[in-house]
Amino acid sequence: MPATTVHLGFALLVAAAVLPMERFDRRLLAVFAAVVVFPDLDSIPGWWLPGAHRAMFHTLVLAGVVAALLYYDTRLRDRSWLRERWGSRAVTVAWGLLATHLLAHLFLDWSHLSGINLLYPLADQFYTLEGELVYSTADGWIQTFVEFGTGADGGIDVGQQGSTDDVHVPTPTDPNPGGGVDRNVERIVPIAVHGWQLYLLLLGLFTVGARRLQTEPPVERSE
Amino acid sequence: MVPTLVAAAIAALLAAALLGPAFDRRSLGIVVFAALVPDLDAAVSLVVYGATNAAFHSFLLPVAAAGLLYWDTARRERSWLAERYGWRGIRIAWVALAAFVAAVALDLFSPEGVALFYPLHDRFYAVTGRLVYSTQNGLVQTYVTLGGENVLAVGSPGTTATHHVESWINPTPGTGFETGVERRFPLVERGWQAIVVIAAVAVLAIRWRSSDSVVEGGDVVDAGGVPDDGDVAEDGSSVAEVSR
Numbered sequence: 177m178p179a180t181t182v183h184l185g186f187a188l189l190v191a192a193a194v195l196p197m198e199r200f201d202r203r204l205l206a207v208f209a210a211v212v213v214f215p216d217l218d219s220i221p222g223w224w225l226p227g228a229h230r231a232m233f234h235t236l237v238l239a240g241v242v243a244a245l246l247y248y249d250t251r252l253r254d255r256s257w258l259r260e261r262w263g264s265r266a267v268t269v270a271w272g273l274l275a276t277h278l279l280a281h282l283f284l285d286w287s288h289l290s291g292i293n294l295l296y297p298l299a300d301q302f303y304t305l306e307g308e309l310v311y312s313t314a315d316g317w318i319q320t321f322v323e324f325g326t327g328a329d330g331g332i333d334v335g336q337q338g339s340t341d342d343v344h345v346p347t348p349t350d351p352n353p354g355g356g357v358d359r360n361v362e363r364i365v366p367i368a369v370h371g372w373q374l375y376l377l378l379l380g381l382f383t384v385g386a387r388r389l390q391t392e393p394p395v396e397r398s399e
Numbered sequence: 400m401v402p403t404l405v406a407a408a409i410a411a412l413l414a415a416a417l418l419g420p421a422f423d424r425r426s427l428g429i430v431v432f433a434a435l436v437p438d439l440d441a442a443v444s445l446v447v448y449g450a451t452n453a454a455f456h457s458f459l460l461p462v463a464a465a466g467l468l469y470w471d472t473a474r475r476e477r478s479w480l481a482e483r484y485g486w487r488g489i490r491i492a493w494v495a496l497a498a499f500v501a502a503v504a505l506d507l508f509s510p511e512g513v514a515l516f517y518p519l520h521d522r523f524y525a526v527t528g529r530l531v532y533s534t535q536n537g538l539v540q541t542y543v544t545l546g547g548e549n550v551l552a553v554g555s556p557g558t559t560a561t562h563h564v565e566s567w568i569n570p571t572p573g574t575g576f577e578t579g580v581e582r583r584f585p586l587v588e589r590g591w592q593a594i595v596v597i598a599a600v601a602v603l604a605i606r607w608r609s610s611d612s613v614v615e616g617g618d619v620v621d622a623g624g625v626p627d628d629g630d631v632a633e634d635g636s637s638v639a640e641v642s643r
Contacts, residue, residue: 178591186598189412189413189416190412190598190602192415192416192417193412193413193415193416193602193606194415194602194605194606196415196416196418196419196422196606197419275601275602275605279594279597279598279601279602280598283594283597283598284591284594286590286594287589287590287591287593287594288590288591304590305590305593305594306589306590307590307593308585308587308588308589309585309586309587309593310583310584310585310586310588311583311584311585311586312581312582312583312584313581313582313583314581315581321590321593362533362534362535363533363534364531364532364533364534365531365532365533366529366530366531367530367531367532368529368530369529369530369531370527370528370529371507371508371509371510371525371526371527371528371542372505372508372509372591374508374526374530374542375504375505375508378504379409379501379504382497383413383416383417386417386497387416387417390417390419390490393419393420393421393486393490
């Protein structure tokens with residue numbers, strides 16, 4: 177995975193952008209942190225279920241179920257549990273954090289190493305988004321995200337990586353495939369790798385720092 | 400250099416996050432434009448040798464701009480910016496400055512690097528490396544080297560004389576407009592950059608949907624103020640379609 181810290185950085189930027197009017201107080205930041213960290217906890221079932229990391233909680237299916245529940249509770253029911261319990265602010269925050277989870281966690285992992293198991297458990301297949309989109313005066317438009325006729329069976333290659341049987345994304349809690357807790361093994365906790373990951377981390381911290389320092393706009397003082 | 404579209408996407412996210420009540424299409428256009436300015440030094444490199452990622456990527460520019468902005472808005476008795484454009488003008492100016500710095504930093508944190516102190520000091524700097532904690536080696540950090548003859552050093556790919564940053568305006572080292580060479584205009588070069596662009600488009604779509612349904616007028620202005628630039632126009636028009 178890009179480290180959870182990188183997700184936190186990019187998620188801070190995205191969350192601040194989708195929730196423009198929210199104050200990033202401690203309570204919101206706590207809920208936010210839980211949403212960002214939660215998917216990476218699927219590395220723990222990886223001890224017993226090989227390949228669980230980046231599959232079990234990194235699936236669009238789970239995000240879809242949460243979105244459906246949220247829609248049902250806030251739009252279809254007569255009385256919304258979320259709105260009654262936490263107020264209408266919570267509804268905005270819930271949708272904003274769901275979007276943040278998709279964009280800053282799932283999608284970012286999708287573009288990294290072995291990708292994510294997009295439709296687990298409906299279809300057990302990891303996908304990676306990697307490629308480029310370039311216009312060249314010599315070759316015209318070039319895009320290598322989706323390649324035709326080069327896949328394993330001559331079909332379309334969108335970065336299929338195999339199933340939970342043969343894809344293992346190493347994590348600090350579970351560095352090697354095979355499950356079980358191995359004591360004598362090097363565990364690497366990445367905080368940032370490559371320049372761009374450090375960049376996203378710093379950019380997120382800057383954004384929320386700036387949000388907290390910004391002065392409140394004057395109520396009526398234009399021109 | 401990192402594709403300009405990625406810098407524009409980062410700027411759009413910053414605008415959505417930091418403009419607050421000043422967020423509308425015009426202010427978004429201004430902030431995104433500020434992030435495009437650094438990459439215009441590729442055109443300067445047609446005249447000045449090696450100016451790509453140097454001339455407008457110099458930190459002297461935003462430092463001077465920040466100083467001027469601070470002096471005008473905080474130290475003077477009557478701020479020109481505040482009198483002319485009010486609170487919104489000040490907010491937009493600071494966010495546009497942040498977007499400019501973020502666009503420069505995007506290149507600084509890539510292997511091609513940025514000539515940070517150009518033209519005072521001609522050297523490219525690139526912050527690349529890793530920061531990890533290993534149970535066997537402890538905290539490992541290779542972004543900057545501490546100690547040695549320099550107190551603090553980051554990697555350097557060279558000077559403007561030795562290090563050429565390829566761009567579609569000037570693909571080969573040297574000045575002058577060449578014909579008959581391949582020019583590559585990258586929109587997205589890596590998977591993560593695609594995700595940043597997708598995130599920016601999605602966030603703008605969400606913001607416009609919610610502002611259309613909540614605010615009655617005042618927030619959505621005509622799109623005429625958006626600078627006529629390819630990247631912005633693409634983002635702007637696609638978002639406008641989504642929001643309709």
